[in-house]
Amino acid sequence: MRHPGRWVAVAVLAVLAAMFVHVLVTNDNFQWSFMVDHMFRPPVIEGLLRGTVTMTICAMLLGVSLGIVVAIMRLSSNPILRVVAWLYTWVFRAVPRLVLLAVFGNLGILWSRIEFGVPFDTQIGQLFGIDNLQLRVFGFSSRDVLTGFVAGLLGLALSEAAYMAEIVRAGIQSVDEGQTEAASALGMSRAQILRRIVLPQAMRVIIPPTGNETIAMLKDTSLLLAVPYSVELFFQLDAVGKRTFQIFPMYVAAVLWYLFLTSILLIGQYFLERHFAKGYGRTERARLRLRSITAEAGGGGGTGGDT
Amino acid sequence: MTGQPQAPQADAPEAESGLMVRAEQVHKSFGSLEVLKGVDLEVRSGEVCCLLGPSGSGKSTFLRCINHLEKINAGRIWVDGELIGYRQRGDKLYEMREKEVAAQRRAIGMVFQRFNLFPHKTALDNVTEAPLLVRREKRSEARDRAVALLERVGLGDKLHNYPSQLSGGQQQRVAIARALAMRPKLMLFDEPTSALDPELVGEVLDVMKDLARDGMTMIVVTHEIGFAREVGDSLVFMDDGVVVEQGNPREVIANPQQDRTRSFLAKVL
Numbered sequence: 288m289r290h291p292g293r294w295v296a297v298a299v300l301a302v303l304a305a306m307f308v309h310v311l312v313t314n315d316n317f318q319w320s321f322m323v324d325h326m327f328r329p330p331v332i333e334g335l336l337r338g339t340v341t342m343t344i345c346a347m348l349l350g351v352s353l354g355i356v357v358a359i360m361r362l363s364s365n366p367i368l369r370v371v372a373w374l375y376t377w378v379f380r381a382v383p384r385l386v387l388l389a390v391f392g393n394l395g396i397l398w399s400r401i402e403f404g405v406p407f408d409t410q411i412g413q414l415f416g417i418d419n420l421q422l423r424v425f426g427f428s429s430r431d432v433l434t435g436f437v438a439g440l441l442g443l444a445l446s447e448a449a450y451m452a453e454i455v456r457a458g459i460q461s462v463d464e465g466q467t468e469a470a471s472a473l474g475m476s477r478a479q480i481l482r483r484i485v486l487p488q489a490m491r492v493i494i495p496p497t498g499n500e501t502i503a504m505l506k507d508t509s510l511l512l513a514v515p516y517s518v519e520l521f522f523q524l525d526a527v528g529k530r531t532f533q534i535f536p537m538y539v540a541a542v543l544w545y546l547f548l549t550s551i552l553l554i555g556q557y558f559l560e561r562h563f564a565k566g567y568g569r570t571e572r573a574r575l576r577l578r579s580i581t582a583e584a585g586g587g588g589g590t591g592g593d594t
Numbered sequence: 595m596t597g598q599p600q601a602p603q604a605d606a607p608e609a610e611s612g613l614m615v616r617a618e619q620v621h622k623s624f625g626s627l628e629v630l631k632g633v634d635l636e637v638r639s640g641e642v643c644c645l646l647g648p649s650g651s652g653k654s655t656f657l658r659c660i661n662h663l664e665k666i667n668a669g670r671i672w673v674d675g676e677l678i679g680y681r682q683r684g685d686k687l688y689e690m691r692e693k694e695v696a697a698q699r700r701a702i703g704m705v706f707q708r709f710n711l712f713p714h715k716t717a718l719d720n721v722t723e724a725p726l727l728v729r730r731e732k733r734s735e736a737r738d739r740a741v742a743l744l745e746r747v748g749l750g751d752k753l754h755n756y757p758s759q760l761s762g763g764q765q766q767r768v769a770i771a772r773a774l775a776m777r778p779k780l781m782l783f784d785e786p787t788s789a790l791d792p793e794l795v796g797e798v799l800d801v802m803k804d805l806a807r808d809g810m811t812m813i814v815v816t817h818e819i820g821f822a823r824e825v826g827d828s829l830v831f832m833d834d835g836v837v838v839e840q841g842n843p844r845e846v847i848a849n850p851q852q853d854r855t856r857s858f859l860a861k862v863l
């Protein structure tokens with residue numbers, strides 16, 4: 288045998304795996320049939336769709352958009368914009384998400400109504416000797432606006448934007464200076480250069496960490512219980528467990544659900560990264576080769592793995 | 595900004611006299627480093643002006659001032675009778691807004707030593723990008739013209755290749771086509787063949803000669819003495835931020851008047 292150490296390791300791992308499977312099968316406390324029965328119940332699925340999947344999508348969309356804005360502010364030539372952007376990232380990266388969510392969940396305590404109109408109207412009124420001047424165009428009760436979902440979305444998205452800003456900034460800075468120069472020499476405006484030339488190239492650097500951020504976000508939706516917001520996967524599974532005194536099986540169900548959802552994201556991440564590698568040598572050539580292989584095969588037979 | 599350009603001493607030249615470029619006492623500093631120390635230059639329409647000089651003499655910087663990629667600290671530059679980067683009101687100069695500067699750059703093509711093609715776009719998309727975005731041409735029109743231009747530089751069969759799939763010489767030819775797509779009246783070349791393997795230099799120079807024959811006004815920073823002698827209408831030798839000598843390329847190369855020109859030519863010939 289050429290690698291005795293390797294064989295010993297394999298043997299040890301095989302024994303550990305066998306023990307693990309043995310526990311899974313023989314320990315009654317896993318309550319597999321109970322778990323399968325309860326992990327697909329309508330409230331759980333609704334929690335999964337709204338609080339976990341939809342929330343992840345919304346928080347990432349908002350977080351990435353705002354993150355791009357903050358990154359551009361950070362790289363601006365205007366010092367005020369730079370400072371504001373820096374303060375923003377500092378605050379939202381310093382405070383834990385759980386705490387942020389608790390704060391946003393309770394913002395309603397500060398204002399019972401959210402109104403739009405002339406700011407400081409009462410004070411301005413007093414200046415001109417008018418008592419209690421009200422210049423409000425419209426408003427809502429904050430309980431209608433700042434629902435659990437919106438509060439949770441704000442907490443997650445604003446925090447995400449701070450992280451995304453750093454990622455986007457690194458991406459923009461990774462693009463060769465000569466690109467901006469060539470585009471300016473063609474008469475393109477700064478906004479056009481950013482949108483058409485710099486950001487698409489920055490994407491190559493931005494996408495992989497953004498995939499990781501999305502996966503982290505999916506997992507962090509379980510923090511929504513701090514808002515509190517209940518239409519969410521973990522909250523629902525936890526509730527079932529507590530109600531039926533079968534806490535552990537429902538936690539295993541949570542593990543399986545998150546494994547499943549995260550795996551889907553990982554697959555998506557793979558394809559996205561490949562798409563944005565376009566025009567960059569190796570990957571692109573590999574893709575063209577793959578395409579020509581499929582063309583040769585006439586789409587009939589499957590194309591083998593690696594060629 | 596380190597300072598405003600000087601108040602004008604001479605009256606602005608109209609587009610008379612067929613001058614395409616006129617530079618007057620151009621000064622440029624980076625911090626405390628003065629790179630251009632009063633450069634004067636005139637290039638007539640249809641002329642090929644070759645700019646020679648040792649590394650670090652300010653050739654690239656001067657070229658970049660002509661399309662206002664660099665702001666000059668003093669002096670003035672006109673292209674086709676238009677003051678670059680500034681607007682004159684009375685005897686005061688006002689810096690142009692970004693949009694106006696961008697509009698001026700459309701008419702000035704630039705080709706870089708390191709090509710600077712857009713790596714995420716095919717050769718064809720590299721060429722159509724600015725006409726579509728800046729000139730707002732119709733897609734079919736921009737495409738037809740781009741195909742014609744790429745055929746003209748000998749790349750009719752590489753339309754859908756990404757830059758990473760092209761050789762250096764091919765990339766530089768795409769870059770020339772990309773600049774021509776904006777229908778410039780002036781082309782600036784900054785050492786267009788310096789980053790190329792020796793066997794690829796010829797194909798790029800051929801495209802430039804073809805352009806020159808077509809009557810394009812060109813300023814070419816180059817170390818290709820043969821090109822300067824064959825194609826150049828004028829030769830300008832720069833050293834240490836000033837124009838040391840200029841004249842007919844064949845005469846200057848054969849019989850340089852200044853010591854600095856002589857020792858430089860001895861090194862590159």
Ligand SMILES: Nc1ncnc2c1ncn2[C@@H]1O[C@H](COP(=O)(O)OP(=O)(O)O)[C@@H](O)[C@H]1O
Nearest residue numbers: 624627629647648649650651652653654655656
């Ligand atoms: N953006 C810049 N910042 C600081 N120094 C610069 C910059 N660009 C050029 N320089 C300096 O200006 C001098 C002239 O550079 P350049 O115009 O590139 O010379 P050339 O093209 O003739 O070789 C060099 O000393 C160079 O280091």
Ligand SMILES: [Mg+2]
Nearest residue numbers: 653654655785
């Ligand atoms: Mg140079």
